[in-house]
Amino acid sequence: MLIKVIREEKLVQAIKKYIAATLGRQYIESPPFDLEGAFVDSSNGTPIIFVLSPGADPIANLIELAKQKGMKERLKTLSLG
Numbered sequence: 001m002l003i004k005v006i007r008e009e010k011l012v013q014a015i016k017k018y019i020a021a022t023l024g025r026q027y028i029e030s031p032p033f034d035l036e037g038a039f040v041d042s043s044n045g046t047p048i049i050f051v052l053s054p055g056a057d058p059i060a061n062l063i064e065l066a067k068q069k070g071m072k073e074r075l076k077t078l079s080l081g
Contacts, residue, residue, distance in 0.1 A: 035061050039069070 003014045016028050035058070042048045050058055059077065066075040 033058070035065055039065060 004011050019027050038048050052058070062077075063072065063075065066072040
C-alpha cells in the first residue's frame with residue numbers, strides 16, 4: 001500500500017518483484033507457446049486463433065508444423081488487420 005501511495009506508477013513492477021521473491025519467477029513469466037499441443041487440441045470445429053502482441057509472428061512456426069504434418073497446401077491464413 002505504501003508503494004501505491006508514494007509511487008503508483010511503480011506498483012505493477014513492485015508486485016512482480018514481490019511475487020518473484022516469495023513464490024518464484026515461474027508465477028510472473030509466461031510459458032513458451034506449444035504449437036504442437038494447440039494443434040492436437042484443435043479440429044475443424046475448434047480452429048487455432050492467434051491473438052498477437054506487437055512484434056509476435058508465429059507464421060514461420062505454423063508453416064513448419066504444416067510441413068511436418070503434410071498439410072502445407074491445406075494451410076489457410078487470414079489477417080484481420
